[in-house]
Structures are given as structure tokens and as C-alpha cells.
Amino acid sequence: MNITESVRMAIASIFTHKLRSFLTLLSVAIGVFAIMGSGSLVSSVDETVETEMANLGENSFKITRMPSVQTSRSSRRQYNKRERIDYKQYTQLKKSIGDMAFVSVESSQGSMIVKYLEFQTDPDVTLQGTNEVYFNINDRDVPVGRAITEADVEFNRNVAVIGNDVKNKLFKLSNPIGKEIKIGNQSFEVIGLLDEKGAILGQSQDNQVIIPISKFNKYYSNWWESLDVKVKAYNKESFAYVLDETIGALRSLRGDKPWEDNSFEIETNESITEQFSGLTGYLSYFGLLAGFFALAAAGVGITNIMLVAIKERTREIGLRKALGARRFWITMQFLVETMTITLIGGLIGIILGYLMSTILGLAMGLTVTIPINWIIISLTVTTLLGLISGLYPAYKAAGLDPIEALRYE
Amino acid sequence: MPKTIIDIRNISKVYKMGTQLVHALRDVSVSIDENEYVALMGPSGSGKSTLMNIIGCLDTPSTGTYLFNGTNINELNDNELAEIRNREIGFVFQTFNLLPRASALKNIELPLVYSGVKKYDRIDRAEAALKSVGLEDRMEHKPNELSGGQRQRVAIARALVTAPSIILADEPTGNLDTKTGNDIMKLFQNLWESGNTIIVVTHEEEIALHAKRIIRLRDGLVETDEINQNQVKF
Numbered sequence: 001m002n003i004t005e006s007v008r009m010a011i012a013s014i015f016t017h018k019l020r021s022f023l024t025l026l027s028v029a030i031g032v033f034a035i036m037g038s039g040s041l042v043s044s045v046d047e048t049v050e051t052e053m054a055n056l057g058e059n060s061f062k063i064t065r066m067p068s069v070q071t072s073r074s075s076r077r078q079y080n081k082r083e084r085i086d087y088k089q090y091t092q093l094k095k096s097i098g099d100m101a102f103v104s105v106e107s108s109q110g111s112m113i114v115k116y117l118e119f120q121t122d123p124d125v126t127l128q129g130t131n132e133v134y135f136n137i138n139d140r141d142v143p144v145g146r147a148i149t150e151a152d153v154e155f156n157r158n159v160a161v162i163g164n165d166v167k168n169k170l171f172k173l174s175n176p177i178g179k180e181i182k183i184g185n186q187s188f189e190v191i192g193l194l195d196e197k198g199a200i201l202g203q204s205q206d207n208q209v210i211i212p213i214s215k216f217n218k219y220y221s222n223w224w225e226s227l228d229v230k231v232k233a234y235n236k237e238s239f240a241y242v243l244d245e246t247i248g249a250l251r252s253l254r255g256d257k258p259w260e261d262n263s264f265e266i267e268t269n270e271s272i273t274e275q276f277s278g279l280t281g282y283l284s285y286f287g288l289l290a291g292f293f294a295l296a297a298a299g300v301g302i303t304n305i306m307l308v309a310i311k312e313r314t315r316e317i318g319l320r321k322a323l324g325a326r327r328f329w330i331t332m333q334f335l336v337e338t339m340t341i342t343l344i345g346g347l348i349g350i351i352l353g354y355l356m357s358t359i360l361g362l363a364m365g366l367t368v369t370i371p372i373n374w375i376i377i378s379l380t381v382t383t384l385l386g387l388i389s390g391l392y393p394a395y396k397a398a399g400l401d402p403i404e405a406l407r408y409e
Numbered sequence: 410m411p412k413t414i415i416d417i418r419n420i421s422k423v424y425k426m427g428t429q430l431v432h433a434l435r436d437v438s439v440s441i442d443e444n445e446y447v448a449l450m451g452p453s454g455s456g457k458s459t460l461m462n463i464i465g466c467l468d469t470p471s472t473g474t475y476l477f478n479g480t481n482i483n484e485l486n487d488n489e490l491a492e493i494r495n496r497e498i499g500f501v502f503q504t505f506n507l508l509p510r511a512s513a514l515k516n517i518e519l520p521l522v523y524s525g526v527k528k529y530d531r532i533d534r535a536e537a538a539l540k541s542v543g544l545e546d547r548m549e550h551k552p553n554e555l556s557g558g559q560r561q562r563v564a565i566a567r568a569l570v571t572a573p574s575i576i577l578a579d580e581p582t583g584n585l586d587t588k589t590g591n592d593i594m595k596l597f598q599n600l601w602e603s604g605n606t607i608i609v610v611t612h613e614e615e616i617a618l619h620a621k622r623i624i625r626l627r628d629g630l631v632e633t634d635e636i637n638q639n640q641v642k643f
């Protein structure tokens with residue numbers, strides 16, 4: 001079987017029928033683009049979710065007033081009625097489950113400016129108020145200096161642990177430990193330098209300053225703002241129990257009636273995955289559907305183009321049969337031709353799809369992956385498309401009567 | 410006794426044109442032996458091409474039997490017929506019928522591709538065939554870069570390359586001027602002299618005179634079938 005010749009012929013016929021080929025290639029490319037683009041975007045989201053989960057840490061869950069992904073307006077109104085989680089609830093919760101889990105409290109303000117002498121950062125630093133457990137729960141280290149301690153929180157000390165971005169902006173190469181920085185009108189002593197983490201979902205994890213929650217609540221928080229609480233069970237076995245206890249304790253603290261739902265959200269690794277899989281489900285569903293229709297249209301187009309091509313090349317087919325080409329050879333020749341066209345279209349679509357998902361992914365701050373599996377899927381789909389849409393024309397060509405075909409003008 | 414290649418007994422070919430029946434061949438019997446050189450003559454519409462197509466296994470008769478090298482053609486299916494055409498028959502057409510985008514060499518390779526000959530072997534044999542028609546310096550030329558006579562030589566080389574039992578040429582000089590036509594006929598004579606079996610369809614007396622035997626058809630019947638006493642040799 002002379003595949004190279006068939007491929008060469010296919011490419012030649014692509015060039016002799018430029019407009020027609022262009023339209024076919026375009027429709028195949030669009031179809032593959034849709035499949036490939038949405039597919040690899042979904043892969044990127046998944047990848048990112050995994051990183052995000054790792055961020056939450058093992059045996060941990062997070063308590064918030066609102067869910068982090070909200071799907072509809074009506075549910076938002078519902079959530080807005082919820083009472084905020086305040087410091088008192090946190091301390092009481094800590095009291096009831098503190099002997100079986102770490103409990104951290106977190107509250108933050110974005111867009112802060114941090115100053116040191118005449119230097120200052122852009123107004124994009126996140127100020128994080130928390131307690132001594134934060135570092136353990138969020139899996140962050142303080143390799144230089146020390147972290148926030150229980151005493152810092154208790155005595156409301158003016159101390160801060162700074163992230164690497166902030167350090168680079170304010171201190172360059174000099175040692176920041178022991179220096180006085182200013183946030184708003186409050187001064188803080190730098191006691192530690194946070195380890196470097198890079199960016200997640202497009203947000204740098206190093207552009208932050210961490211201070212005791214007591215200090216934060218006093219100077220940087222608004223009365224209506226709700227706190228986030230993170231809980232980390234001491235071990236895997238007790239996780240489910242801690243979760244149950246926490247929900248029970250918090251419900252009674254917040255006065256939730258037995259017939260009411262929780263007035264707060266619990267996010268575990270699983271629940272985060274679920275929220276995202278809803279989103280990615282839509283995306284891949286839509287992309288696959290659009291891709292399917294584009295490819296179906298392309299398939300019909302290709303079948304027509306090949307039927308015309310076979311009509312034009314009737315004499316050639318007759319000649320090949322006269323020279324002894326069996327049905328199989330003629331069938332293969334035209335199948336290879338159609339598959340060449342669809343594969344070229346497919347490759348264009350894959351490249352475009354990959355570019356789009358990369359650009360979108362970067363814009364959305366996702367971890368961009370090279371979606372090998374989606375490339376394979378796209379290639380398989382286009383090969384199949386060529387096979388299916390080429391089958392009928394190829395069958396017709398193979399069935400031509402050689403004498404009729406040779407006489408065809 | 411020379412070996413009989415073609416043994417046609419009482420064949421007819423009827424075409425249906427709507428309600429009308431066209432009798433292209435009626436009760437034709439012909440037998441052709443190895444290394445014969447036959448000219449098939451007759452007026453237009455007398456059934457020459459029809460007979461050639463049947464001989465070449467491109468078509469099957471409506472009635473009668475056709476034995477090719479002892480094999481009953483009527484009993485073969487599509488693929489078996491294709492195989493016989495591929496291995497046993499070399500076609501030369503009036504309009505050359507070369508693949509326009511393929512080089513001379515590639516055109517000649519084509520029947521070998523269909524019989525599954527390996528690439529390097531194919532190229533060797535195609536080159537040899539091209540050499541035997543005197544075109545070894547035109548291997549990479551495309552058909553539109555060749556003259557009519559050269560194209561027909563390429564076509565003849567393609568017919569030769571499989572070393573077939575018989576070469577069938579339907580009006581091989583029909584699209585060529587007299588001189589070029591004579592060159593082609595000279596080539597056929599050489600092939601015949603080196604042992605090939607050749608049937609040439611023509612309606613030109615001068616062309617037919619090169620053959621050793623002349624069969625004349627009229628209205629689908631064999632009118633005369635005799636040895637050419639005045640064979641013209643180059």
C-alpha cells in the first residue's frame with residue numbers, strides 16, 4: 001500500500017481545490033479547536049484545583065460564611081442573611097474542639113500599602129490577621145526569624161511576618177528582621193520571613209504580611225466582616241469525628257434550629273473538587289457539544305468534496321483498476337486522502353485550541369498543562385472523522401466499472 | 410504446438426440501451442497463441458474495443474466462454490480479474506492515460522505497486538522498462554513535460570513492466586502523427602521479435618500491415634481472420 005503517494009496526492013488535491021479545501025480544513029479545525037480548547041482548559045482547571053487542595057492541607061477543612069463558588073443570585077441572597085462568624089464564635093469553638101484539632105482563624109485585607117523608611121510597596125499587599133496555628137494548617141514555614149505565637153495574639157503585639165515579595169520591595173538584600181514597617185498608621189516589628197510559594201490561581205502567595213488576629217481585628221477589620229476558621233484534625237482517623245463535632249458545636253454557638261440548614265459553609269478537599277467539577281463539567285460539556293456539531297458539519301462537507309473529487313478523477317480510477325488495483329486499494333487510497341485532509345485540519349485545530357486554552361488559562365491564573373490526553377483524543381477523533389466521512393466516497397470509487405470510468409470525459 | 414493464450418469461443422456482448430438491445434459482438438470465436446502479432450480492424454462501431462475489453466478482462470461476455478491461459482474468465486470475481494489484468498495483461502491506450510502529477514518512473518511503477526513488488530525492486534524494473542522504450546533520460550519528467558510519442562512510450566513501458574502474457578493496444582497511434590506513430594509501431598515490432606504477444610486495434614490499413622495476422626470485424630462478427638502475407642517490417 002503506497003500511503004506516501006496517497007498522502008502526497010491528497011495534499012496536491014488540497015492545493016488544486018483551494019477554496020473547497022480551505023472550508024473543509026476550517027470546519028475540521030473549528031471542531032477540533034472547540035474540543036481541544038475546552039478539554040485542555042478543563043485539564044488546567046483540574047490541575048489547579050489539585051494544587052488548591054494541596055494548599056488546604058491534609059485532614060483539614062475550612063469554615064466560612066459564604067461558599068467560595070456561588071452559582072446563582074437567589075442563593076446569594078440566602079447567604080447574605082447569614083450571621084457573620086465573629087471572634088467570639090472562634091474562641092468558643094476552639095475551646096470545644098481545641099483538644100482534638102488545630103484551629104486557626106483568618107481574616108484578610110487586600111490592596112494594602114506597606115512602608116519602610118522611604119520605601120513603600122504597591123497597594124497590592126494582602127494583610128493577613130491570624131493566630132499561631134496558621135503556619136501549620138496552611139503548610140507555610142518561617143525559615144528566617146520566627147512565626148506568630150500564641151502570646152503575640154494574646155498580648156496584641158505589633159509584630160509581623162512578611163512574604164518574600166514584600167521583603168524584596170522594601171529591603172532588597174538587607175536583613176528585614178527587627179526592622180519597623182508601617183501599615184496604615186500602625187508600626188510593626190518584622191519578626192520573620194515567610195517561605196516562598198509562588199502563585200496559585202494567579203495570586204502570589206508571597207505578597208503578604210501576617211500579623212496577630214487581635215491586632216488585625218482592632219485596626220484593619222470592619223465590624224461586618226466575617227472570619228474564616230480552619231480546622232486541622234490531629235490525625236486522619238479523627239477527621240470525620242472532628243468534622244461532626246465542629247458542625248455540632250458551631251450550630252449551637254450560632255443558634256441554628258434543628259430543622260434549619262447550617263448557617264455556614266464547610267469546605268473540605270472533596271467539596272472544593274465538587275464545586276469545580278460542576279464548573280468544568282459545564283465547560284467540557286459545552287465544548288464537546290460545539291465540537292461535535294462542527295465536526296459533524298465538517299464530515300458532511302468532506303463527504304461531498306470527496307464525491308466531487310471522485311467524479312473529477314473517474315478516469316484515473318478507471319486506469320488504476322485497469323492496471324490491476326483491487327477494490328481494497330482504491331478504497332484505501334481515498335480513505336487515506338480524506339484522513340490526510342481531516343488530520344491537517346485537526347492539527348491546525350489542536351494548535352489553535354492549545355494556544356487559546358493557554359492564553360485563557362494564563363489570564364485566569366490557572367496552572368497551564370500540555371494536555372497530552374486531549375491531543376490524543378483530538379487526533380483520534382479527526383482520524384475517525386476522516387474514516388467515516390471518506391467511507392462512502394471511497395466505497396463508490398472502488399465500485400466504479402473500469403470501462404465506464406476510462407471512457408468518462 | 411505454441412501455447413494458446415487467448416481462447417474465445419462463441420462469445421457475444423449485448424448492451425441494453427433503454428428498451429433497445431445493442432449487439433456489440435455476436436458469436437465471435439478467436440484463438441491467439443503465444444508470440445502472435447495481431448491487428449484487429451474494422452469500421453467504427455464494429456466491436457473492436459468491446460472485444461479488446463473482454464480480452465483484457467475489463468469486461469465479461471454476455472454469452473460464450475473465454476479461456477485465458479486455460480482459466481475460465483467467466484468464473485472469476487472482481488478481485489481475481491484485477492489480478493489477471495495486473496499480472497498478465499499490459500494495456501496501451503489511445504489517450505495514453507498517464508497519471509498527470511506523477512513522474513514517468515512513478516507511472517511505470519504503478520502496476521508493480523498493485524502487485525506488491527518491493528520499492529527498490531519496483532524502481533529497478535521501472536527503470537529497465539523505461540530504458541527498453543528509449544526514455545532512460547526522461548525518468549523524472551511529468552507527462553506534460555513529454556511529447557505525445559514519449560508519453561505513449563511511457564505507457565508502453567508501463568504495459569511491459571509486469572512482463573505480461575499479452576500486450577493490448579487500442580488505437581495506440583490514434584493520437585499521434587504518422588512519423589511518431591511509426592516509431593511506436595517499430596517499438597511494437599521489437600517487442601514482438603523479442604517474444605511478446607501483441608494485439609493492436611486500428612482502423613488504419615498501414616498500421617495493420619505491420620502485424621503478422623489481421624482480424625477484421627464487421628457488425629460484431631469476425632469478417633476475415635488471416636495471416637498477413639505482406640507484413641511490413643522496419
Ligand SMILES: Nc1ncnc2c1ncn2[C@@H]1O[C@H](COP(=O)(O)OP(=O)(O)OP(=O)(O)O)[C@@H](O)[C@H]1O
Pocket residue numbers: 424425426431432433451452453454455456457458459460612
Ligand atoms: N457501454 C455501452 N453501452 C451501450 N452500447 C455500447 C457500449 N459500449 C459500446 N457500445 C456499442 O457497441 C458497439 C461497438 O462498440 P465499440 O466501442 O466496440 O466499437 P469500435 O469498433 O471500438 O469503434 P471505434 O472504431 O469507433 O472505436 C457500438 O455500436 C457501440 O455503440
Ligand SMILES: [Mg+2]
Pocket residue numbers: 457458459
Ligand atoms: Mg474503439
